[in-house]
Amino acid sequence: MPNLAIQLTDINKNFGSVCANKNVSLTVESGTIHGIVGENGAGKSTLMCVLYGFYHADSGSIAVQEKPIVIRSAHDAIQAGIGMVHQHFMLVDTFTVLENVVLGTESGISLKESLRASAEELKRLEQEYHLEVDINATINTLPVGLQQRVEILKALYRGAEILILDEPTGVLTPQEADHLFRILDELREQGKTVILITHKLREIMAITDYVSVMRQGEMVANRKTSETNREELAELMVGRKVLLRVDKAPAKPGRTVLSVEHLDFKDKSGVNRVKDVSFEVHAGEIVGIAGVSGNGQSELLDTITGINPLQSGKIKINDQTITSDSSVDAAAMRRFGMAHVPEDRQRMGLVTSFAASENIILGYHKDPSYNGLIEMNNDAIYKSCSEQMEHFDVRPGNPYLRVSLFSGGNQQKMVVAREMERNPELLVVGQPTRGVDIGAIEFIHRQIIAMRDADKAVLLVSVELDEIMSLSDRILVMFDGQIMGEVMAKDANESEIGLLMAGVHTEAA
């Protein structure tokens, strides 16, 4: 029997009436990389937060290194040798690397001695695990890949034997992710235990020794990675067979619907976020914009959809020409034939405290069919809402229900329904499946392809490279506000796009 690093037994955790973890048990062997997969909301993160003392389990027991312990706080978890790299880094942006690592481990009243001692220890750790980083750099000047390295160093500095990584590759380019995996390999060789939480099956297959699958708060399977495959894991995650690839016919691009010429965008502090971007989208094709989050995609989207005023350059949509002189807002863009599924449904797409019916007319609420002489025509609104909910399989199909009570996938389907039902000439979609379960992803993808096949133009922006590659006909890659290159989807490969995402021109590489 090998050493067991972690044993979780019958963990239960409820948030109000929502059951996040239900009788979850998990065993992790020492010196292995153990993957935990599941859809968004399957309870992976909750389980790890229980293990790290961030949440308190309602019931269940925890043993670390085969000794039963009670973990009441992050402090207890650190004492037990558990370190965690959170999905959203737990770093103080304005502090240096060194200050972040020291935080919470200082001894004595004055900082000086602690800082000196830990600078030495950090140097040693950096060398031992090949985790080089400038310890005097301020966090907000470091790229995310390095920030993540600081998080790992922070955990190791606290003597972590077991390292939990929550969705570590979400913000990384494929190359950075590969580098992370090499670091994890190194940690495993040094005898550390790694728990990797992800929803990306590719990562599970690439790096883990064992994998556990969670679905709707329950642990549904444990496998040795070498004895399973992506299809089986996907099926376990969703609970039924899924198509991992989207089937679609070749595109038949027609007339130009959207053309963007020399678009620039400077934000409030004067930073140039979008630099001289030009491209076209034709009827009957899906153009995908790939890139690591924060490389100007959001600003580009906001400008094209009329949320930000056009500062310089030219946008042509359905023969309407927009320049920086024309005062055009999001409503005007809609009138020109554009529909927009915003990147962040909760911040931009929906008013979550309003009823579904009110949300489904947002932006179209002045439509005569929704309005009577003085008051709104509620019957028409409810009827239209019910219809859309039915077409887009929104569950529960109740127009009176508050939007915050729907799951992420169903909320997203409502936004997509609202925008697609107007039958626009051009659909602009940002992150169509962020935080959405696999079932809904499949559905939304099919709807987007159906739009294309109905000879509409689609502009898709996503940080999920898999999504871009399977949906798009043409792929543009953004880095640092520029279009780094254009690839036809049918002959694209991931490493080529990955290099472009990292700002490397393919000719140069």
Add this chain to the structure above:
Amino acid sequence: MWNDILLILDGTLRISVPFLLAAMGGIFAERSGVIDFGLEGKMLGGAFVAAAVAHWTQSAWLGLLGSIGIGIIFSMMHGFASVTKQGNQVVSCVAINIFAMGLTVVLANAWFGMGGKTPQLPKEARFLSIELPFAEAMRDIPVIGEIYYELISGHNILVYIAFLAVPITAWVVFKSSFGLHLRATGENPLAVDTTGISVNKTRYQALLFNGILGGMSGAYLSTAHLGFFVKDMSAGKGYLALAAMIVGKWRPYSAMFACLLFSALFAIKDKPEISEMLKGLVPLNLIESFLEMSPYILTVVILAGFVGRAVAPKAIGQPFSKEK
């Protein structure tokens, strides 16, 4: 002329004391992520309690202790409402200010019956000027001796304490372990929590310092500057201290300079010669008003971003809760 400048600078130092103490208190609270414009209330409460206690006990020091006590009580009330109960911090501050405004007058009336005033304190129950060694002897040495005699010597103990509070605050905030926790809590409380430090405990510790300093700033007004308490004695000084802290970008030394700048404007206002000088430029009846409002105008101008942008601690005003 040289003498006038010395006198204005001397006045500046005296006027700056309550600003300094309150601004340092504000730095502690706000660096930890707790908004505090309840400084005004703490100052007012401190002034009243200090005067009352000094009157009863005939001891300025016990009065000071009393003002610290009321400062801590107010800051703990603020902590309970906004840290423990996660209430709106701005509302809590407003409540404390209004509470202090009403309570001081009511109690002063009930206890002393002088229309919201407290009795004039005798010399023994006040903080009096301290003559530093050799001040008299050096008085006649040009420049150095004059500065030493006029500017550095001859203040009461609270003035020295206030100017000592600045380097101490700077050291605690930037060079101590507690300061690291404090700043981290104000920037990213979640990160602090994951390292095993209690966010709420850190905020309460910060509020303790805040209360001590806030209360002391009031004691200066009633037991050192004047010898009694009078209704609405703080007269917006707490707000101005907060403004100085923001202008100083939450840094002790910068805040000190902002406090001195504001105080200099008040000191200038008190000099009749300056009014004479301004006569030609500003209509006569507006001179005093003009000088009086200048610190506030300055604050608005600076906050509007003319002198670099002030970036607040990121998590300011947000109660900490991890289970959403």
